[in-house]
Amino acid sequence: MKQRIKGNNIVWHHATVTREKRAKQNKHASVILWFTGLSGAGKSTLAHALEEKLHSLGCRTFVFDGDNVRHGLNKDLGFSREDRKENIRRIGEMCKLFIDAGVIALTAFISPYRQDREMVREMVRDGDFIEIYCDCSIEVCEQHDVKGSYARARRGEISEFTGISAPYEKPLNPELVINTEKASLDESVAIVIKYLEEKNIIKK
Numbered sequence: 001m002k003q004r005i006k007g008n009n010i011v012w013h014h015a016t017v018t019r020e021k022r023a024k025q026n027k028h029a030s031v032i033l034w035f036t037g038l039s040g041a042g043k044s045t046l047a048h049a050l051e052e053k054l055h056s057l058g059c060r061t062f063v064f065d066g067d068n069v070r071h072g073l074n075k076d077l078g079f080s081r082e083d084r085k086e087n088i089r090r091i092g093e094m095c096k097l098f099i100d101a102g103v104i105a106l107t108a109f110i111s112p113y114r115q116d117r118e119m120v121r122e123m124v125r126d127g128d129f130i131e132i133y134c135d136c137s138i139e140v141c142e143q144h145d146v147k148g149s150y151a152r153a154r155r156g157e158i159s160e161f162t163g164i165s166a167p168y169e170k171p172l173n174p175e176l177v178i179n180t181e182k183a184s185l186d187e188s189v190a191i192v193i194k195y196l197e198e199k200n201i202i203k204k
Contacts, residue, residue: 022102028059029201030099032124033106033192036117036171037134038163039149040141042180042188043108046134050189051106059202062098064091064107079160085116092120099128104201112168127199131174132192136181138163 023029033050035043044065051061070077074090077083088111098105111117121129141163142150153161160166171177176195178188196202 019100026060026102030102030104031201032095032129035108035132035134036111038141038168040144041134041136043134046188047106047108049185050192053189059104061104088116092123096123110162112162114169131171132176133171133174134180135177140181
């Protein structure tokens with residue numbers, strides 16, 4: 001069955017292999033695990049470590065990394081407010097496709113604006129978007145900055161750098177807050193795994 005989209009000739013094709021069928025085959029549900037936080041807060045490190053753990057448990061996963069996506073899908077975008085919004089919108093649409101495919105989609109993006117993160121939440125069903133705030137002070141984030149981006153931003157060499165010359169809006173009601181400044185990587189992974197088990201997204 002095809003549902004016609006009002007105002008043009010584009011139609012949405014409803015596949016016969018459903019998300020529910022894929023979940024049954026995979027033996028786990030599919031969700032978006034959206035890691036947000038300042039640059040250097042440990043988002044990518046945690047997302048990849050968590051993926052390794054989920055993979056070892058037999059889960060189907062994929063990590064969308066901020067830098068990687070800007071090498072391809074979003075290479076035409078800069079860091080203006082409008083481009084940041086479009087960056088997140090495209091990733092949200094990709095994640096939506098991945099969870100329909102039965103995959104646990106993990107994202108590691110600063111995604112500094114609440115409105116943009118909520119835009120992705122509203123793209124999917126209730127419970128599909130799990131916001132995980134990697135809470136880390138800017139001082140520690142700067143210590144983790146092997147690329148020297150913070151120092152360059154403070155010298156004015158990088159414009160619109162989150163935390164220095166552009167804002168970061170902390171989540172108000174994230175599903176999880178992980179203090180990556182204090183918790184070890186193993187502890188952080190365990191926190192997310194416990195949450196996924198409690199929500200019956202993966203099996204204990």
